[in-house]
Amino acid sequence: SLQTFAAGFIGRPLLSTRSKDLKAYLNANxxxxxxxESNAESCYKRNFIRHKLLPIADSEFANATENCAKTAENTADSLRLLNILAGFEKNHLPLAQIKAIPPDLQATYFYHWLSAKNLPVMDKKTIKQVLADFLTARADKNPYFSNQFYQxxxxxxxxxxxxxxxxIDEKCEFIWNTAEDFIFPNNCGRLSYKGDACQLRVKFQQRKSQKLKTHQHKFHKTIKQLLQEQQIPPWQRVNTPYIYAQNELVSLGFAWSHQQKFSxxxxLNFNFSD
Incomplete structure (x- = not known):
């Protein structure tokens, strides 16, 4: 079994191998x-089931443990297939897709989309409130929710x-030697440079009223205008780098600059998956 976990994976290649078969192989070789040692402690639910309940089931029903394991495996495969068919493996869920579900099942649908991320899911009351906020807010509003695990x-x-x-602290300033990639302090992205090496300054100051001239336009535009025109999502906007050559703002990492070499x-590559 290989599951995603945070930024990596957890591999459990022997998960489907029965304990007695594994021990038989180890002893034979x-x-x-x-x-x-914790495997023997019945205070944990999984151990209580293994040591107390399953032996009773095996004594009453032939191959009870093996049948339970097969059922669990089949259920997991079915759930994974349903997640794929429903598009739950993606990190975005279209509102139209939710609205196509009967109202009394929308919260359950939303719950399963969240649970497919392998992270703790909020309680039912919170799910209903968040879903109501996201579905009913006006078109010019962008509802937002966060907890200790995700946004x-x-x-x-x-x-x-x-x-x-x-x-990233807006007061921080970084010197970027473009001979090497610049990794964001929060690991949300990186900057690369293809030309002759030089030194640039990088800030994450979020001055959206500041202006930048691009080689595609004759006039300067505010950062806010550029971000809106290019449809940059909010989680990228707050991580947008402001890049300076000496004291002049020359780029935001995107292909926006009046100087061709910087454009x-x-x-800029973000680490947010879709």
Whole structure:
């Protein structure tokens, strides 16, 4: 079994192998192993089931443990298939997709989309409130929800699930030697440079009233205008780098600059998955 976990994966290749089969193989090949002492403690629910309930079931019903394991495996496969068919593996859920579900099942639908992310899901009352806020807010509003595990944004008629990230201090300033990639302090993105190496300054100051001239336009535009025109989502906006050559704002990492070399050479990649 290979499952996503945070930014990586958890591999459990022997999960489907029965304990007695595994021990038989180890003994037959003279291999030793380390037993987790907590496996014998029945105060944990999984151990209570294993040591107390399953032996009773096996004594009453033939192959009860094996049948339970097969049922659990089949159920997990069915749930994974349903998640794929419903599009739950994606990190965004179109509002139209929710509205197509009968109203009394919308909260359940939303719950399963969240639970497919393998993170703790909020309680039913909170789910209903969040869903109501996201479905009924005016078109010019962008509802937002966050907890200790993730954030939810409503943007362009969909709900987006984004892992929590640290806010970069706007007072911080970074010197970027473009011979190497610049990794964001919160690991949400990176900047690359294709031309001759130089030194640039990078800030994350969120001055949306500041102006920048691009090579596509004759006049300067505010950062807010550019972000809106290019439909940059809110979780990227708060992580947009302001890049300076000496004291002049020359780029936001996107292909926006009145200087051709910066427009062509600077590349911005975010680590947010869709």
């Amino acid at each position: 003279g291999l030793s192993w380390v037993e987790d 939810l944004y409503r943007w362009q008629e969909a709900i987006y699930w984004i892992e929590n990230f640290e806010t 062509n050479n600077i590349q």
